[in-house]
Amino acid sequence: MASGSPVSGGQQLRGAIDSGETDDILGRIYDRSILKRVFAFMADMKWHLVIGAFGILLRTAANLVTPLVVAMATNRIIEGNFDGLTIASLLYLGILLLTWVAQYLETLHLSYTAQGILMKMRVTMFSHLHDCSMSFFDRNKIGKIMSRVQNDVDQLQMLVSQDFIMVAVNLVTLIGIIAIMVSLNWQLALLSMATLPVLVIIVVIWQQHARKAFVLARRAIAMVNDNLQESISGVRVTQNLSRENRNVKNFDEVNKANLEANKKAALLQGMIMPLTQILTDGSYVIVLIFGGFQVLDGTMPVGFLLAFLLYIQRVAQPVQQLATMYTEIQRAMASGSRIFELIDVKPEIEDAPHARTMQKAGGTI
Known part of the structure; x- marks a missing residue:
């Protein structure tokens, strides 16, 4: 059902997370009609969102510059340049202060944005x-x-207040790291990036399997919550009919299904970090070997070699986060579709167009 289409007051809502369809959980990666309606809820929060996004970009810029300052300090130590070392140290302290301010702006204003959207x-x-x-x-x-009122609203506000911003930040971070490494030493940059295509392929394949596992885990916990809610609200009927043992058995079954689904998700989650680390270590080895020879030949300062190692450490995270956010955005779009389906439900009985509102009842007939 398209977002925004009127829904009859007696109509049954789509199954959402308790259905058997994956598309009910994962929507399209971009749905203009949903985003247009979501932005209407954040009209009062737009400046908080802008300031929070500025804080994230400021923190990202500080993280990109930090390895260069460390490289500068290292070179000044080797040269015995005390004045240069002092300047590099002051720059590093300034970056730390800037990062603290950026994190403060990010945390405070994105929290305001998220809570404002949730409330409205x-x-x-x-x-x-x-x-x-x-x-x-x-x-x-x-x-x-x-x-829909709780889980789907949480998912949708995360999309608006964080996910879209973090996609942009990760792209900027990845492009920025590659650009800086190429500007420092393009030959070593190409060698160190040799494992990046392999990392991207592994993360994309992992994301496809992880997506299914996370969908099953989300559906399993939804079944647990649904069973729990119905059992508690109908506990009097259960006791009157002596169905306690049967209800406990049913709840045990959905709990076991939830356990198995989360074990599979945890297995996939546990696989990606070691694989990422192995590829990162591979880049470390490449940089240490070829960069080490360049340092020994005197064609590259030691500080640049250290900067390369620090940048390689930062490459894997944006790739992994971008793959994970693809599923998060799909999930949020599906949540938005379910939210507006509920909001678009029309009552079966509506007031007449020109009906007058009773101001104060007299209390007599």
Whole structure:
């Protein structure tokens, strides 16, 4: 169902995370209609978002410059240049201060943005649910509705307040690292980047398998929550019919399914870090061998070699995060579709167009 289309008050909502369809959990990577409606909720938060994004970019720039300052300090130590070392040390302290300010702006203002979006969306949905017809609640599970008001809103606000910004930051970081390394020593930069295509291929393949595992884990916990909500709300009926053992058995089954799903997700999560580290270490070896020869030949300062090692350490993280965020954005788009499907539900009984609102009831007939 397209976002924004009117929905009958008695219609059953789509299955979302308790359905068997992956597309209900992972939407399109870009949905203009959903983003347009989401941005309407953040009209009062746009300056907080801008300042928070500025803080992230400032912190990213500081992280990119830090290895160059370390290289400068190292070269000055080897040269015995005390004045140059003092300048490099002061620059490093300045970068640390700048990073602290950037992190403060980022944390404070993105938190304001996220909480503001959460509040406005949940108030809108809560108010709308009070206008929905009783038949709507007969046809839809309370657990499913609660999932949209809580989990889906959380997922969508993460998209607006962090995910899009972090995609841009990771791209800037990756491009910036490569550009700086090429400017320092293009031959060594090409050699050190030899493992990057392999890293990208591994992360893309991993992301495809991890996506399925994370979807199953998300669906499993949704089933646990749904079973728990129905069991607690109907506990009186359960006790009257002596179904305690049966309900405990059902809950145990969904809990075991949740455990198995999360074990598979954890297995995949545990695989990517060692693989990433192995490739990073491979780049370290390449840089140490070829860069070491250049240092011994006197064609490259020791500080540049150290800078290369520090930049290689920073390359793997943006690639991994970009692959993970692809799934996060898809999930958020699907959450947005479910949120606006609920908001678009029309009551079966509506007031007349020119109906007057009762100001104060007299209390008599």
